[in-house]
Amino acid sequence: MKTIQAYKRAPALENSTWYKGLLISQLAGNSDTDGAFDLVESKMKKGTEPPPHIHDREAELFYILAGEIKVFADGQVFTVVAGESVFLPKKIPHAYLIQSEECHVLALMTPGGFLNAINKINAPARTMEIPSDMETYATVDLTSTMAVFIKYGVRMMSPDEIAEQLPAYAIAH
Template identity: 35%
Template sequence: MSIAYLAQPEQQQKLEWLDGGMFSVLLDTAATDGQLTVGRFSVSKGEAPPYHMHTNEDEVFMLIKGEALLWSDDQEMELSEGGIVFLPRNVPHGYRITSDTADLLMICTPGGIEGMFRHAGRDMATPRPEGFEISKDRMAEAADMYGQIIVGPPR
């Protein structure tokens, strides 16, 4: 049984993510009894994850601020500020930020994907190791551990 959970911004885990961006873990499986993961990306122009698909969870993300190109299966779409997209599991997808900065809200159900971000990213509350980077190998390892399949390079 889930109980109400509140985490103020200063209590939310912040992870260094791709291209110097930040991923904040807003709600994780511990907070939602495994039902969902909610995260927020703060990223810059050009940020793009590898083209991938989720085998364990469905994903929704909303572009709170900014603009992006989105690929889902064979389709290329423009996502503008306030736009929202549903990406079912087992459908390859990816995006590329086209505005100077972007703020994205991500919701995945069931929860668990935050483990991938924690494994590949870096907790910003800890000192940054010299030369830290999210390498392709580290990303592939984290993806494999959490049911993500990297289909190809970023688009």
């Protein structure tokens, strides 16, 4: 068993990946925190958002460093801008749409482990910029992605579920 140790880490090529059009820097993962949480810094652009989904295991907290997102969860719509955060409890259907051209976010997921799913289907970052030549959720067949996610307790919502549980998203999207 690995002994958990104190460390210092910043976004760098060594801990960053490209995933579905996002630049994700892993600041803390499951093995770093003994499963307590994952912490990532993500840089995203409009159009790279994941489809509406539900986490059975993790709660998420997003802190916006730059840009603006609109979050749909639990019958509410939150506009979240730089300097603000939004909390998404586990088992609550949610989605977000990036409102600015780019968005820079710190995401805390607890307990840890969801990054393990992302790390099964990402690619090493070649630069510390948002990838421009990569498929996104909107442009790729999600069958294999959904198969990995379901093993980690994350399920994409069906169009009927979205219309029923996230009607404001269905209208905005």
